Every structure is written in structure tokens, then in C-alpha cells.
Amino acid sequence: MDDDSKFFNRDRYPLWTDDHVRFCDLDALGHVNNNAMGTYFENARAQFLSLVTPGWPKGDAIFVLVRTCISFKHELHLPARLKVGTCVTKIGTTSLHVANALYQDQTPIAYSEAISVLIDQEKRTPIKISDALRATLMKYLDPTTQNDG
Numbered sequence: 001m002d003d004d005s006k007f008f009n010r011d012r013y014p015l016w017t018d019d020h021v022r023f024c025d026l027d028a029l030g031h032v033n034n035n036a037m038g039t040y041f042e043n044a045r046a047q048f049l050s051l052v053t054p055g056w057p058k059g060d061a062i063f064v065l066v067r068t069c070i071s072f073k074h075e076l077h078l079p080a081r082l083k084v085g086t087c088v089t090k091i092g093t094t095s096l097h098v099a100n101a102l103y104q105d106q107t108p109i110a111y112s113e114a115i116s117v118l119i120d121q122e123k124r125t126p127i128k129i130s131d132a133l134r135a136t137l138m139k140y141l142d143p144t145t146q147n148d149g
Contacts, residue, residue, distance in 0.1 A: 004073065008101050008108040012144040013085025015051070017044040021080040032076040041070065041100045041112040044084035048098065049116075052136050061127055063096055063116035070112045080104045087142040091134055094118050094126040099142065 006012075025036035049063055050056045056063075076082075083103045090097035100112040120127050129137070 004071070004108075004111065006144070007071070007099070007111040008073075008103075009144060010085060010101075012099070012142045013087045013101060014140050014143070015044075015048055015086040017047045017084045017086065019043055019082040019084060021076060021078045021082065023078060026078060030077065032078075032080075034070070034072065037072070037076070037102060037110050038068070038070060038112075040082060040084055040102055041068070041110075041114070044086050044100050045098060045114060045116075048086045048140065052133070052140070060121055061118055062121050063118050065114060065116050066095075067115040068112060069114075070110055072110045074104075074107055074109050076104060076109050082109075086140065088137050088140045089113070089142050089145070091129060091137050091141075093128055096129070096137065 019040050021032055025032045027033040053059065053061070053063065081104070085101045087099050088096065089099045094117050096116045096118070098114045098116070100114070102109040102111070117126050118129055119125060
């Protein structure tokens with residue numbers, strides 16, 4: 001990331017999740033393993049999805065992850081209290097794009113972008129995001145950019 005100021009702009013994240021580094025998150029070098037950082041982002045997405053789709057992960061429809069990308073900025077060590085910001089960056093017909101930024105205190109640690117698709121739980125096929133769900137998702141839209149929807 002050359003200019004990552006957009007990704008770490010705290011104003012773009014309407015939802016914040018608390019987390020912390022666990023001993024099991026460390027690698028042989030004594031810093032947090034990249035896979036553990038993925039878990040922090042997953043926890044934040046799970047909190048977000050439970051807010052926008054009550055009863056998640058159960059129900060007739062569920063968002064499933066189809067793509068994720070993480071960019072790392074700083075090392076992370078134990079002990080550490082974490083904050084993970086979440087925002088919606090795009091709402092498609094069946095897909096949802098979510099961005100997250102991970103911080104330790106004021107230090108930006110990593111950034112994640114994820115794409116999920118809404119599927120019918122029984123048929124396991126994509127389904128259209130309803131107008132009601134779209135309205136709920138819009139509450140978490142990145143306020144610093146325009147959405148093409």
C-alpha cells in the first residue's frame with residue numbers, strides 16, 4: 001500500500017469491535033502470525049453479520065465469504081488490546097463488500113477487504129439482497145466515499 005491513509009481513516013468505520021492478542025496467536029519470532037490477524041478480521045465480520053442479519057449464522061439466508069485480502073502495515077506483539085473497524089464499501093445484487101482496519105491503540109496494524117455472497121442456506125445458491133436488508137446494510141456504508149450500489 002503506497003498511500004494507505006484512506007484505509008486507515010477512522011471516520012470511514014461506523015462499527016468497532018474489541019479484541020486482544022492471545023499467546024496462541026504468536027509465531028516463532030514472537031509476533032502475531034498473519035493467520036491470527038485474519039481471525040481478528042473474521043471476528044469483526046461475524047459481529048457485523050450478527051447485527052445486520054439477526055439469527056446469523058442460522059436462518060434461511062446467510063452471507064458466505066468468497067474472497068478476502070489482507071495488507072499488513074506493522075508488527076503486533078503480546079500483550080495488545082485491539083480495535084477493528086468495519087464498514088460496507090459496496091452492495092451488489094447478491095454480494096457484499098466489507099472493509100476492516102485493525103489498530104493497536106493509535107497504531108494501524110493491518111487492513112482487510114472481504115467479499116461475501118448471500119446464499120439460500122438450503123439450496124446453497126446465491127440470492128438477491130432484499131430491499132430491507134439493503135437498507136440495513138446502508139447504515140454501515142463507508143461515509144467517506146460514494147457507493148455505486
